[in-house]
Amino acid sequence: MPAKITTIPVSDIRGYVRLSVDAAIGVANLTQQIHQTVLDRPGAFGAAARGLTGGIAGVVYRGVRGGLHMGGAGADWLLSIFDDQIPPESSPNRDIALAALNGVYGDQLAATGNPLAIAMQLRSDGRSLPLEKAALAAALPHASGRVAVLAHGLCMSDRSWRRKNHDHGAELARTLGYTPIYLLYNSGLHVSVNGRAFAETLETLARQWPAQIDELVIIGHSMGGLVARSACFYGEAAGHSWRRSLSGIVFLGTPHHGAPLEQIGAWADHFIGKIPYAAAFGRIGKARSVGVTDLRFGSLIDEDWRDRDRFTLSGDRRRPIPLPEGVPCFTIAATKAAAANTLHDSLVGDGLVPVTSALGEHAEPARRLAFDPDRQWIGKGMNHFDLLSSLEVSDQIVRWLQLGARSCA
Template sequence: MSESSPNQPSRFRRALGAVGRAALLPVRGVGYLIRSGKAHQHFFLPVLNGALGDQLAARYDPRAIRMSFRRGGHDVAVADLRLSEPHQKTVVFVHGLMGDELIWQTGFQDPPGSRRYGPRLAEEAHVRSLYVRFNSGLHLSENGRELNRLLTELVDTYPDAIGELVLVGHSMGGLIIRSAGYYASVDDELKIKNEELKVRNQKAETDNERSIPTTDQSPDPPSNDSFLIFNSQFLITKAPWLVHLRSVFLLGTPNDGSWLEQNSHFTARLLHRINLFPTRFLSKALNKRSNGIKDLRYAILVDEDWQDAHADDLTPPRTPVPPLPGVQYHILMGAWLRATRPSALREYFGDGLVGQDSARGHNTFGNEAALPTGARVRTAVFSQQHHGGLLTHPEVFQYLKQWV
């Protein structure tokens, strides 16, 4: 039997050391929580707004986030962005539910010195990266209209600095991008119709001023070419960012709705129908979730849909929001479950939060023949990636770098 080395600590000392380390575990755990809390404190307001942001905004609570460009952790007015590089490709990043602009830049658990998509694309693809933060508890259409206004102000303020425009949205952010495009295009269509009517009225007034007609033949109407030129000029005036828009990247976006919110809505209705005090209480508690979360049920992107009297039906009205003409859409989705799982299960759960069928957006992007002129759709699936993993996956970055 070999004797223990004289330098080796005794069993008593080893046991005492183990007890000491165990006693310090709570202290170390608290220290870790404090450091983690400090690193994630910027998420407090975004999470609060995602859960109750509509209620905060309704009572003008100062904690309610207002949509803005962000730089250095602060809101930045468009005029203070001071964009100078001429005709530079500009990428605007839009976060998802309960997120903020930092998800595109860095993370607490990322390796030291590492950077995420925004800074890396700016350096390696030589683009301009801009970040938007918004109140994710508001209706999707409310944020969509505000993003349309913000992008219009951006291009109006820097007409020479903005080259091609690329929009990148994660989860809810992708839906807000689509809603913004809808409102920009609808506003243009309405104004174009008004201007066409104005031209026709001016023509009629000119005809009435002719006291003695020289011929029985009425003057020719304005040519289609003149209308196209006029309309394109008006398009630049009303929604100039649409003229610059070339690509939209939708990362884990529930284009046809979220199965999680669909189940939450069904559960709340079922509890209410049971009509007992405990079930009524739970139903009311569930219905306290924000309008932004509720809109995720079927990706409600238009004001009239959530304002409709049947908005809470199991199959509510849903205004089609088609792709924009001349824009290439990139649908990037994760496959959370292993390939050995049944395909129906993998399709349903998708990246864990967004099903693959919804991410593909069959109702919106499924029929290639129905796509507007110049619109194209590309789809990429990243295996064994969850919803949040799409923000850090190296293959996703390489895809962005290639196609941005």
Template sequence: MGIRTRRTQELGELGELALRELASAAGGVRAVHSAIARRTFAAVRLGVGPAARPTQLMHDAISAGTYASIEAACTGAAKAVGAMTGGDDASDDDPRPSPSHTTLGAQTIAILHGLIGDDMERTSRVLAYPMSIRVDGRPVIPKYRALATAFPDAGAHLVVFLHGLVETESAWRLGGRPTYGERLDSEADTTSIFLRYNTGRRIATNGADLSELLEQLVQAWPVRVHRITLVGHSMGGLVSRSAAHHAAENGRRWVDLLTDVFTLGTPHLGAPLAHGVHVATAALALTPETRPFAHLLARRSAGVRDLIHGSITEDEGHASYADGFDVGVAADISVPEGVRHHHASAVVTGNPRHPVGIFVGDGLVRTDSAGGRNTLRNIGLRPDDGLAINGAHHFTLLNDERVYEWMRRALVGESDPRLRS
């Protein structure tokens, strides 16, 4: 049917995905309805006996037909949309921006990535795009000419920013304020690079991709790179650590230029919410009435599952993909030697010693996890390299004056941070 524009393909795939999810939701509602009906009719039969059987058969036939019709209609519509908008090639001839090139569209896709990004990678044509450098929402190929055009003032110190789960590079502009990167570029003579990636994939997979991307970037950068700094929010901090580990294990040259890693609200020891969802899924699977909800939670992405322990390698600390009450065993990967790891945490209470603040941390990540150290685990982050702020939540760390000043002080004024004690 010819070449469609990228905009048409992305919109079509979003529509197709929405219809398929609606069909799946109808199946889930049907399962809940059936389970409740079976229990209800079983109770009725205890009182009236076999006389309830014809009514149950009629109810089951009508409900089955209704739900089957809804599922078939949604599935058929999804196939039709896919056939009309699909294609092997996608052009950028449409003057209107593709959803992935707009803030709202990219955020919508990012939410889908976080929820089912690993599944989308297997089934999507254009929405499960690879990790990429982004400038004004558009991808930049890590080739000399493209980089020279996108970064006309390219410098020798690269600061690479990685967002967290269900976020995009726009998250760093929280509150409409200038980003950390923009401020560092003007005050610390750096060149900031913002990345976008599918947060539903394994953290280790994204870490390997980041390592390979940085290797290409260093080789193609318009000027010789002297220094690299990684800054990751939440999951982005785990991806940064994973990339450094991958590079060290596979002899990538870019890691020799890495001097600093900043992790902001990163669940190095895991996130309580991810742990809770894992256990809740097993609990909901115990009864027929709640089993469909367990199936819904079980669809959560591989990236979310990695947050149970803060896993950064393919085989380290990853809970079984078969949901159960056992959440697996954590194994720690220490931070690389010779790289200074700065870590920021937050508490929602004004008093950092308040029991609520200690228990919930920034609302999603506890302070001990953000610091990589508790009574059972220690990944080697130095307490002296940490920053703790109070009266702040998880997303405050994306753009906060206290965090910026701490970051700027660490990067400005010393030629070789490896020599610092």
């Protein structure tokens, strides 16, 4: 049997070419900075190079960058002739690759207009849903008045919800009659940017839904939970109607107060920047997206990052944002430990998010999230991604919602 040939959309090729050119220019800049550092001959912990090389070397580096720009522009123009601008057909492998790329570099993709940047959308069965009433009714002929919107985490996509032949959304549809809708977004953007866009998307969905919405619940995994909280903040400020329909939020491994890996990354940036010969390489680490650095403390709104250098080592300066008023909120944390282990839960948790962060606990009273004890649950012997496939987690979500989240208020 002949091998199946996979066709790569021209728009994707254009995106990867642009990304390759940007990466090559970044390497040229890195090389020039190292060159300047060597010329300055500092001591092991002397001052780093203040500028880029000049003279003949500077001309050479400018020529390299100019050539890369011209070559990239020429390739983009040539490919544009064959690009019919029809949105490429989605496939699981493509979605997985783009989701990971957007999580790490999504802000840069969006800023440069790269076609690989993911545009926020609501999906079902891996397909984008039209947010117009007649078309939405045709796409979802069995839409009910109970709607569950599932928001994925960093570097993930709507397809991430199906893991090990399980999907929390499908289980809610089977057991409680919810119509599951899956959010897809560029997780490399600021949480607040995605939160505001999510709020607006939910407002459109509420107005165009083909049935009367009796219950609207959001299930947020990891960063998706932060995006949901941010959406509630901006939806409330804008007076959106969907906020009045919101009957519950379930958080799965959400880093409400940050994730250790990004906090460690911030310290690494700081110390690498102090060593001249290594400082240039620190630019590689600083290429990570604003979405990633938002996870340092769990930033939700614009003022948490606006007019601040995200790579400056500083304490938690977030504005405390409580859980949305009048909305029953439930949280599930996980720990890789098989039994209660305070030290392990605090430092490791599910491998990415400590139990205390997932439960909204904080040393400062103003930052603590008021989850009722009966709305918290901890899964033992689970990692961060097991939260997506665990039948125990699924059963807990169903138990919380089976009587109607509003009855828990």
